[in-house]
Amino acid sequence: MKIRKPPFTLAEVQSFNEYQKAGIMHEYTCGKRDDHVENSVLFAKEDGLFCPTCDYRQDNVLEWLMNDEWKKYEDWFTKLKENGFKEE
Numbered sequence: 425m426k427i428r429k430p431p432f433t434l435a436e437v438q439s440f441n442e443y444q445k446a447g448i449m450h451e452y453t454c455g456k457r458d459d460h461v462e463n464s465v466l467f468a469k470e471d472g473l474f475c476p477t478c479d480y481r482q483d484n485v486l487e488w489l490m491n492d493e494w495k496k497y498e499d500w501f502t503k504l505k506e507n508g509f510k511e512e
């Protein structure tokens with residue numbers, strides 16, 4: 425799968441942040457989340473992915489999460505979950 429690195433466009437930031445809230449697959453989470461119990465779901469800005477709680481940041485993101493492509497599969501993932509599919 426292709427990887428995107430910053431700087432991200434505003435459209436990419438929006439696509440990623442919508443994905444993080446959609447709850448269809450596992451979100452990107454903080455690499456230091458074991459150190460804090462607060463929110464660890466990363467959010468995108470134009471210069472990278474950031475943890476809302478600590479100073480953790482990440483630069484590598486799957487391209488299909490940044491260009492709205494994931495939305496094509498949203499219904500499909502919803503269907504899987506309705507039928508009892510579980511991640512891991």
Ligand SMILES: [Zn+2]
Binds near residue numbers: 457477
């Ligand atoms: Zn964190």
